[in-house]
Amino acid sequence: MSQKLQRGSRQNYNLFLFRRPGHARLLHTSASRWGLEEFFDLPENWGESAVKSGSPWTAKQLRAKSNDDLHKLWYVLLKEKNMLNTIEQESKRQSLPMPSPERIKKVERSMLRLDTVVKEREDSLRLLQTGQEKGRPGEWRKNVFGKTFWYRFREHPIPWNMNKIYKRKRFYTPLFVAPYT
Structure with a gap:
């Protein structure tokens, strides 16, 4: 009888069935399977003299985005800037011209505009809450x-x-x- 009670009261500690509550989720990161390859351009762009790239983000486009989207976009641009700086250093090391060096300026312009839009939002919120323009x-x-x-x-x-x-x-x-x- 006592063995039945012990067996019945034993809890199942199967780690594969363990579920993490919603408030304790892991931090979202990029896929770790790429490793250091994330700091380099796509392999099909290696050795190209010109790489297609889009235009920088305008302030008008950024003002239409939510704060969460701007936060995510900041880190995407930061990752792109790190990748382009790595490519620039690698091309200098190999004494080769960097493919489409204007991409760095486009990313920097986008980051500057994004920072400006975020500061505008902070200033307008502060002005609304406290009535003062400066922090x-x-x-x-x-x-x-x-x-x-x-x-x-x-x-x-x-x-x-x-x-x-x-x-x-x-x-x-x-x-x-x-x-x-």
Whole structure:
């Protein structure tokens, strides 16, 4: 009787039947079967003097995409840029001309435009939520040597005029610097 209870209460730990919950899925990556070949162009393009390529992405096309699509496109362009830089270095190493070197500029232009579109979206969202155009408000200030710099405002737990430690500090401008301020 006790053996029947033990056998019946034993759980099946078959690893092939184990299912991962939806919130714990693995990170999506490209197929690992390619390995380092992903950093090189397709074999049918090797040795060609010109390779067909499309036009760079325009800002108008990118504005129509969702944030998820822009995120995916960024990594596709980054992967393409790495591949083209690898091809460029390999062609330099072999003293051969790179096939269609304008592809690098097209990818860089697309990445720059994509970054611009994402910044536009962030700025418009910030303007809608906080009413401020810049990420953190600030002002132009001059240091004791007369150099102009952008000072970003920060939040403090105690206002500066009520802070006793801040008031104890002595701020002065040395005499040899005073004429330059």
